[in-house]
Amino acid sequence: MTEYFDISPVLSSSTPAWPTDPPLVLEEYKAISQGGSSNVTKLTLGSHAGSHVDAPLHFFPEGMPVDQLSLDVLIGEALVVEVTADEIDRSVLEDKLPGERVRRLLFKTKNSTLWSNPEFVPDFVGLTADGAEYLVKSGVELVGIDYLSIEAAHGTGAPAHLALLENKIIIVESLNMSGVAPGKYELICLPLKLENVDGAPARVVLRK
Numbered sequence: 420m421t422e423y424f425d426i427s428p429v430l431s432s433s434t435p436a437w438p439t440d441p442p443l444v445l446e447e448y449k450a451i452s453q454g455g456s457s458n459v460t461k462l463t464l465g466s467h468a469g470s471h472v473d474a475p476l477h478f479f480p481e482g483m484p485v486d487q488l489s490l491d492v493l494i495g496e497a498l499v500v501e502v503t504a505d506e507i508d509r510s511v512l513e514d515k516l517p518g519e520r521v522r523r524l525l526f527k528t529k530n531s532t533l534w535s536n537p538e539f540v541p542d543f544v545g546l547t548a549d550g551a552e553y554l555v556k557s558g559v560e561l562v563g564i565d566y567l568s569i570e571a572a573h574g575t576g577a578p579a580h581l582a583l584l585e586n587k588i589i590i591v592e593s594l595n596m597s598g599v600a601p602g603k604y605e606l607i608c609l610p611l612k613l614e615n616v617d618g619a620p621a622r623v624v625l626r627k
Contacts, residue, residue: 563591
């Protein structure tokens with residue numbers, strides 16, 4: 420029997436967000452209770468709210484925007500790898516990844532326990548610079564992680580973003596992997612088709 424795993428956290432005013440990103444604001448724009456013909460909510464949010472995709476334009480002015488990302492990469496077989504270490508470096512990847520090429524890779528870490536906390540938690544698991552370079556050389560095309568950024572929490576700059584996006588590797592952030600076991604799944608990741616934008620919220624689902 421087919422199983423579906425919704426790995427997008429609920430997007431609400433209490434969903435944790437990156438400290439320097441615009442907050443999510445939900446406003447009643449039109450309401451039947453106020454005489455309107457229908458209910459309409461006004462959304463104010465950043466392009467990296469909730470589960471979302473980073474396109475190369477996020478860090479490179481001439482990079483590909485989110486509306487031009489290939490569906491062939493956003494949909495297809497993905498490998499979920501569970502990491503218990505405090506960061507994802509080259510040695511972790513050498514130990515965890517199989518010998519054959521992986522096109523789409525999703526990390527399950529202790530980050531997934533943080534989604535019940537509406538406050539931003541700075542001590543999260545991320546990908547180190549040498550880990551990112553290892554993934555580039557491995558031929559991966561999409562990498563996902565279960566908190567607000569793929570960067571290692573205690574690093575400086577954005578080496579993981581730069582290495583991956585420079586090589587046109589799609590980044591998917593803010594996933595909730597708590598109900599997902601390691602293994603192979605079909606990934607369905609559909610970001611909003613926002614024209615010439617650096618990233619977009621996405622509903623992300625795994626099918627087994």
